[in-house]
Amino acid sequence: MLKIYNTLTRQEEEFHPLTPGKVTMYVCGPTVYNYIHIGNARSAIAFDTVRRYLEYLGYDVRYVSNFTDVDDKMIREAHEEGTTVPALADKYIKAFMEDTKALNIEPATMHPRATQNIPQIIEFVQTLISKGYAYVVDGDVYYRARKFQHYGQLSGQSLDDLETGASEHVSADEVQKKADPLDFALWKAAKPGEISWDSPWGKGRPGWHIECSVMSTRYLGKTIDIHGGGQDLEFPHHENEIAQSEAATGQKFVRYWMHNGFVTVGKDNEKMSKSLHNFITVHEIIQHVDPQVLRFCMSTTQYRRPIQYSDETLADATNNLRHIKTALQNLAYRQSDAVEGTNDEVAAKVKDFDQQFREAMDDDFNVQNGIAVVYELVKYANVYAQGKTVARGSLSALSKQIRQLMSIFGVDLTENAATPIDDERIKKMIDERNQARAARNFKRSDEIRDELKKQGIILEDTPQGTRYRKA
Numbered sequence: 001m002l003k004i005y006n007t008l009t010r011q012e013e014e015f016h017p018l019t020p021g022k023v024t025m026y027v028c029g030p031t032v033y034n035y036i037h038i039g040n041a042r043s044a045i046a047f048d049t050v051r052r053y054l055e056y057l058g059y060d061v062r063y064v065s066n067f068t069d070v071d072d073k074m075i076r077e078a079h080e081e082g083t084t085v086p087a088l089a090d091k092y093i094k095a096f097m098e099d100t101k102a103l104n105i106e107p108a109t110m111h112p113r114a115t116q117n118i119p120q121i122i123e124f125v126q127t128l129i130s131k132g133y134a135y136v137v138d139g140d141v142y143y144r145a146r147k148f149q150h151y152g153q154l155s156g157q158s159l160d161d162l163e164t165g166a167s168e169h170v171s172a173d174e175v176q177k178k179a180d181p182l183d184f185a186l187w188k189a190a191k192p193g194e195i196s197w198d199s200p201w202g203k204g205r206p207g208w209h210i211e212c213s214v215m216s217t218r219y220l221g222k223t224i225d226i227h228g229g230g231q232d233l234e235f236p237h238h239e240n241e242i243a244q245s246e247a248a249t250g251q252k253f254v255r256y257w258m259h260n261g262f263v264t265v266g267k268d269n270e271k272m273s274k275s276l277h278n279f280i281t282v283h284e285i286i287q288h289v290d291p292q293v294l295r296f297c298m299s300t301t302q303y304r305r306p307i308q309y310s311d312e313t314l315a316d317a318t319n320n321l322r323h324i325k326t327a328l329q330n331l332a333y334r335q336s337d338a339v340e341g342t343n344d345e346v347a348a349k350v351k352d353f354d355q356q357f358r359e360a361m362d363d364d365f366n367v368q369n370g371i372a373v374v375y376e377l378v379k380y381a382n383v384y385a386q387g388k389t390v391a392r393g394s395l396s397a398l399s400k401q402i403r404q405l406m407s408i409f410g411v412d413l414t415e416n417a418a419t420p421i422d423d424e425r426i427k428k429m430i431d432e433r434n435q436a437r438a439a440r441n442f443k444r445s446d447e448i449r450d451e452l453k454k455q456g457i458i459l460e461d462t463p464q465g466t467r468y469r470k471a
């Protein structure tokens, strides 16, 4: 039985979705004013891995992740780049899709944008005003935080502590307008020249928090199963989402709140920030780091734990990934002299590893224990592949199981240009082909030739033997 640590209740709870067999999941996406940094990537990878495991368990997952495509940062950056807010959004949404694709992050079921939901946002804000939870000041609309009974429950802080925290997130101009420092903006009046939409309160644009309440409700329903995001979003963002949604609908907003840990940079575990000049974008990293290594490194750290991003961490991930790929090569290599059929003991072992893997992952997506099971499976596969007699079906079953479990971590195991085939392996394959030819097994000898061709290795049969060259 899957258990999830729920930030709201601060304990692991058995996971029972609202509708059996189906999961609704909302994950806060990035503000699209820059390339995504490794903190954004960590969050996207963590929840992509959660989604993949839920799907592995047989759930039909509906996954929504938004793009914040209008806010102060967007307006400032568009001005600096000499472009418009929509053009800036288009540019970085395209980059987001490219970077996440490189990291094997499945596109969400939907990626709605804030600016595509303006009429729904206005309607939602009007509901909050009519219920007495919001008030209008000079074209701005604010939420009356203290009126919401459970305000502060998610972040587990007193209202006084929250008041101090809240003041860090708002401009001096907003502070003057608000009836209480804890109140937050639902709608902001436009300054001259700023992008804006017509509303009952004049020209303006939505505040940040309201978009997630609106899109989550609109695309997934009033109550959703899982809401995810980085730990830094617990307050004020998620606290405010709960206040808005539950006040408007009168129903529970989220059943399981999940928050992923931070990424620290370098050996000294510095927090990533622009001022420390260690703000790393995925766009830069994948110029020199294999994206599969980055994916592997991030998806094999449990989502709530911090990740230390350093050369050492990447080197470890590279080695571990190579170890798994080598096992797959060993299994493939023995196909040529394998006997037909399957081995019952191997079949039972594969089932057993799958069970162990599920037990590990059912404990709040404990991927560290999950990957440990994969390493045991790999060890077993290597021993089996060295055996005197091996069964073709069992080689395939082991290979299939390794690939299936690794697909939950979202790692693409196909060989790529970054890991070129070495001479030793080519020679081994040529030997194998010669044996196949001597045994008049031309199907297998052709297969080997084609496999090498795919890797850019061309074979030439001469009276002196087989030579090869790189295409």
Ligand SMILES: [Zn+2]
Binding pocket: 027, 028, 029, 212, 237, 241
């Ligand atoms: Zn959000």
